[in-house]
Amino acid sequence: MLEQAFWLAKKEFKFQWLGFTATILFTLILGIATAFLLDISAEKVFINRDTPYNRLLLDLIFIGITPSFAAIYMSKPYLSFQTIKDDTFTKRMALLRSLPIPVKVLSASRTIVMLMTLSILSFIFYGVIYLILVTFPMRFLELMSFLEFVSFIAIWFGYALAVGGMIPYIEYGTSGKVLHLTPFISIAIFIAIIIIVYSYVESGIVEIILYFAKENGILLAIASMIIGISSTYLWNRLLTNRLAKRDYL
Amino acid sequence: MNTLLLEVEGLTKEYENYSLGPIDFKVEAGMIVGLVGANGSGKSTFFRVLMRVIQEDKGRIEFFGKDLHTNETEIKQNIGYVGELLDVYEYLTIEELASLIYYWYPSWNKDRFEYLAKRYEINKKEKYGKCSKGTKKKVEFIFSLCPDSWLLLLDEPTAGVDIVSQRKIKEDLMKYMDDGDKAIVLATHNTEELNQLCDSIYVLRHGKISDTLNKDDIYENWSRVWVSRIPETIKNHISIINTSLTPPQIVTNNIQSVEEFLKKEEITINHTQRLSLEEVLEYLIE
Numbered sequence: 001m002l003e004q005a006f007w008l009a010k011k012e013f014k015f016q017w018l019g020f021t022a023t024i025l026f027t028l029i030l031g032i033a034t035a036f037l038l039d040i041s042a043e044k045v046f047i048n049r050d051t052p053y054n055r056l057l058l059d060l061i062f063i064g065i066t067p068s069f070a071a072i073y074m075s076k077p078y079l080s081f082q083t084i085k086d087d088t089f090t091k092r093m094a095l096l097r098s099l100p101i102p103v104k105v106l107s108a109s110r111t112i113v114m115l116m117t118l119s120i121l122s123f124i125f126y127g128v129i130y131l132i133l134v135t136f137p138m139r140f141l142e143l144m145s146f147l148e149f150v151s152f153i154a155i156w157f158g159y160a161l162a163v164g165g166m167i168p169y170i171e172y173g174t175s176g177k178v179l180h181l182t183p184f185i186s187i188a189i190f191i192a193i194i195i196i197v198y199s200y201v202e203s204g205i206v207e208i209i210l211y212f213a214k215e216n217g218i219l220l221a222i223a224s225m226i227i228g229i230s231s232t233y234l235w236n237r238l239l240t241n242r243l244a245k246r247d248y249l
Numbered sequence: 250m251n252t253l254l255l256e257v258e259g260l261t262k263e264y265e266n267y268s269l270g271p272i273d274f275k276v277e278a279g280m281i282v283g284l285v286g287a288n289g290s291g292k293s294t295f296f297r298v299l300m301r302v303i304q305e306d307k308g309r310i311e312f313f314g315k316d317l318h319t320n321e322t323e324i325k326q327n328i329g330y331v332g333e334l335l336d337v338y339e340y341l342t343i344e345e346l347a348s349l350i351y352y353w354y355p356s357w358n359k360d361r362f363e364y365l366a367k368r369y370e371i372n373k374k375e376k377y378g379k380c381s382k383g384t385k386k387k388v389e390f391i392f393s394l395c396p397d398s399w400l401l402l403l404d405e406p407t408a409g410v411d412i413v414s415q416r417k418i419k420e421d422l423m424k425y426m427d428d429g430d431k432a433i434v435l436a437t438h439n440t441e442e443l444n445q446l447c448d449s450i451y452v453l454r455h456g457k458i459s460d461t462l463n464k465d466d467i468y469e470n471w472s473r474v475w476v477s478r479i480p481e482t483i484k485n486h487i488s489i490i491n492t493s494l495t496p497p498q499i500v501t502n503n504i505q506s507v508e509e510f511l512k513k514e515e516i517t518i519n520h521t522q523r524l525s526l527e528e529v530l531e532y533l534i535e
Binding site for chain 2: 007011015086088091092094095097098099100101102245246247248249
């Protein structure tokens with residue numbers, strides 16, 4: 001089964017190479033911008049240096065955008081509102097469902113695509129951040145050890161896995177309308193969470209995670225990864241059930 | 250192998266403004282079954298339910314004597330299907346589309362694909378989205394023929410296809426049936442295809458099978474009869490399909506019984522004409 005799922009996932013990447021390349025480029029740029037914000041944030045957390053910066057933007061990048069690394073988000077279905085009408089992902093699945101492919105293979109292939117996309121884009125995003133931090137005269141790596149930085153990445157990767165794990169379900173288990181509505185609803189929820197956190201602890205969420213990554217980084221990273229992996233498994237089960245029971249046209 | 254290749258019993262699918270079924274439907278080996286009906290009568294929905302692209306609410310579907318739900322993959326490996334689902338991959342070339350599909354059919358015949366692509370003059374390097382409507386249909390038809398299937402489910406395979414290719418499709422369908430242990434379900438609006446290919450015809454009306462016709466029965470029993478007068482009682486006759494007064498004429502699906510009735514009523518028959526399949530379908534589909 002896994003061999004077939006990997007074959008299908010590989011095909012998907014081959015067919016989506018243009019969108020995937022654009023997604024990689026956008027992620028690179030995002031990584032560059034994030035590195036500078038992250039450095040200022042670490043200075044604020046660890047040496048109380050109060051350089052003004054947009055912590056809301058930094059929080060939104062980590063809370064809102066890193067989970068979207070689970071999708072080829074610069075591909076046509078995401079960029080075009082025509083998807084609301086055309087329901088591209090559902091139609092793709094309609095063709096695949098008409099072929100002799102077991103539902104478990106279909107859902108596994110979607111999860112593999114999600115995992116590979118998330119892994120590659122996260123590697124690029126955090127890799128660029130690290131390169132910038134190393135290349136430019138910044139204090140981040142003086143304030144956090146490499147291991148603490150890896151813990152910080154793992155915490156956010158686990159979070160992205162937990163939230164992004166639902167992306168295959170949204171793509172193939174719902175409609176084009178839901179696909180385009182979800183980011184708006186998510187951003188509203190994220191902003192609400194951020195505002196609540198700001199009003200209680202007067203710190204940004206990334207700042208808090210930076211602090212805890214230094215204090216209890218490995219434990220938190222393990223916990224986050226376990227939650228992320230469990231969520232992905234759960235979303236895969238839900239997707240399998242949904243694919244078996246839904247109407248595609 | 251079971252001679253009953255497809256058996257559908259009590260199949261229903263409810264939508265807000267439309268319902269399909271209940272449908273009972275059987276296809277035996279060696280048969281070409283035509284499925285006709287007006288646009289929106291449920292032909293495509295029926296096929297899609299059979300391919301599990303749409304889920305039925307109730308009913309039993311068996312292919313080759315096996316339940317569809319528990320043997321879905323194995324069953325689909327033995328079905329060739331044309332159902333207009335490829336458009337979403339319009340950015341792929343025909344070759345790339347074939348590479349996506351063939352992997353899932355253990356019996357996919359690559360030589361046959363090459364042969365058919367040549368026969369239908371398909372440019373495999375062309376993007377599917379750039380193909381004309383007729384070429385898209387031909388591509389789908391070719392894909393349906395490439396696995397060694399037992400059953401073809403063809404949803405209007407010749408719609409928009411040029412005359413020469415239509416003839417080739419008919420030839421290939423007849424060749425497909427050579428073995429005698431295969432079957433085809435053909436949804437079409439083309440009466441010539443029904444005439445030349447189909448053994449029996451199911452008429453789908455508002456989601457239900459309203460009539461099942463045997464081609465020979467049509468030629469023997471369906472007639473238009475010009476009569477001296479049309480009494481009120483004739484309208485209640487079970488075999489009268491239609492009447493009109495200028496000139497007085499009736500359409501029947503059982504000429505013998507109507508002739509007896511007219512004789513008893515002392516009505517003169519001026520002229521009788523057998524109806525063509527096209528005329529019969531017009532009455533049934535309207």
